[in-house]
Amino acid sequence: MSQPGPIVCRAIGVIRSEHTSPQETPIQPVYARGCRGYAEVCSEFAEGLKDLDGFSHVYLIYFFHQCREVKLTVKPFLQDVDRGIFSTRAPFRPNPIGLSVVELIKVEDNVVHFDGADILDGTPLLDIKPYTEKFDLYDVKKSGWQDEVDEETARVRGRREYKTK
Amino acid sequence: MSQPGPIVCRAIGVIRSEHTSPQETPIQPVYARGCRGYAEVCSEFAEGLKDLDGFSHVYLIYFFHQCREVKLTVKPFLQDVDRGIFSTRAPFRPNPIGLSVVELIKVEDNVVHFDGADILDGTPLLDIKPYTEKFDLYDVKKSGWQDEVDEETARVRGRREYKTK
Numbered sequence: 001m002s003q004p005g006p007i008v009c010r011a012i013g014v015i016r017s018e019h020t021s022p023q024e025t026p027i028q029p030v031y032a033r034g035c036r037g038y039a040e041v042c043s044e045f046a047e048g049l050k051d052l053d054g055f056s057h058v059y060l061i062y063f064f065h066q067c068r069e070v071k072l073t074v075k076p077f078l079q080d081v082d083r084g085i086f087s088t089r090a091p092f093r094p095n096p097i098g099l100s101v102v103e104l105i106k107v108e109d110n111v112v113h114f115d116g117a118d119i120l121d122g123t124p125l126l127d128i129k130p131y132t133e134k135f136d137l138y139d140v141k142k143s144g145w146q147d148e149v150d151e152e153t154a155r156v157r158g159r160r161e162y163k164t165k
Numbered sequence: 166m167s168q169p170g171p172i173v174c175r176a177i178g179v180i181r182s183e184h185t186s187p188q189e190t191p192i193q194p195v196y197a198r199g200c201r202g203y204a205e206v207c208s209e210f211a212e213g214l215k216d217l218d219g220f221s222h223v224y225l226i227y228f229f230h231q232c233r234e235v236k237l238t239v240k241p242f243l244q245d246v247d248r249g250i251f252s253t254r255a256p257f258r259p260n261p262i263g264l265s266v267v268e269l270i271k272v273e274d275n276v277v278h279f280d281g282a283d284i285l286d287g288t289p290l291l292d293i294k295p296y297t298e299k300f301d302l303y304d305v306k307k308s309g310w311q312d313e314v315d316e317e318t319a320r321v322r323g324r325r326e327y328k329t330k
Contacts, residue, residue, distance in 0.1 A: 006173045006174070006175055007173070007174040007175060007176065007228050007289060007291070008171045008172070008173055008174075009171070009172040009173075009174060009260040009262070010171055010172060010259070010260065011172065012259045012260065028299075028300045030299065030300060045237065045259055047237040047238065047249065048237040048238070048249045048250040048251045048258075048259070049249050049251050049252075050238060050248065050249030050252065051248045051249045051252035051309055051310055052249055052251050052252045052309070053309075054252070054307060054308075054309025054310060054312075055252065055307060055308060055309040056303075056304075056305055056306035056307045056308075057303050057305060058251075059264065061226075061260075061262060061264070063172050072210065072212040072213040073212065073213070073215060083215065083216045084212065084213045084214050084215030084216045084217055085213040086213045086214050086217050086223075086292075086293040086294065086295075087214075087215065087216035087217045087219070087220065087295055088294075088295070089294055089295070089300065093213075093292055094175070094177045094210055094213070094292075095174040095175065095177065095226075095291045095292050097174070097226060097262075097291060097292050099224065099226070099264075099294060101300075101301060101303055103303075124172065126172070126260045126262060127251075127258055127259075127260050127262050128251040129251065129253075129254055129264060130251075130252055130253070130254070130308065130309060130311070131303065131305065132305065132308040132309075132311050133305040133308045133311070133312075134193075134195065134308065134311055134314075134316075134319055135193045135195060135254065135266075135311075136266060136301075136305075137302065137305065138221075138222050138266055138268075138296065139221075140221055140222060140296065140297065140298040140301075140302065141221035142219060142220060142221045143219075143220055143221075143295065143297040143298045143299065144216055144217070144218075144219025144220040144295060144297075145216055145219060146295070146297050146298070146299055146300075147219075147298075149299075151299075154299055
């Protein structure tokens, strides 16, 4: 396969949250309910936020800026078994790009307020996309190794509650 | 806001599909059912595909490599009204990153076969993530301007059928 050159992106803003330690940041928005955050979009792109407030949920795409390592297999946060990195949402990816579906609270000028912040404070924002009824709801038939993890275990690990017990 | 430096990614592979013209490529996997495609992952990252075959759906994250222009407002494919780019999935984004939820067919060595190809042949792949029951199904309460588009219109426009009529 040909090896194309680098793909250059830029931060279009920054994500702010209460989470300052990777070890205490919840895993996925579903385990971060009640954690508020906001994305501050650079003013030059603020016009692009028009109409976003009509959606109940949005995707945030961002860069895991504190991740310095690539691992092709990892123990995912929810299970102590080595899994292929692409079968997990762990940050140690060849391109450390993160994806969260968050609940939109409001858009004020260039600031997007949301609930479900599973993202470290100061994370560079790459993109915002609407999560919609027409495009994003699929009939999940199997969720791989995640089907082996019961809901209570997922919740406790997802919320990082086991760290403080 | 501080202006951090460039964020450098690399293609981890390439996406292959039957679509060679942007104007004839379906909009979103939901309007591309029956369109098969595959992602050929660079062999150096193939180990990361372990366990992926247990999932029925995956996210593909990729780079809109033929998009040369940024527009902060666009007429989305499904509606002839100018909308903020971040309230659409159009390619003309400050970072031209695409996101598709596709149905996984099989993983063979470094090749991921899928259905729902709404992606141009030759598109650089940035990441693959599992789409899971625990993480990715949200109770969509409103889908903004998309709620104004009836299903039949969305289907016809999404499949690009109006181009050939």
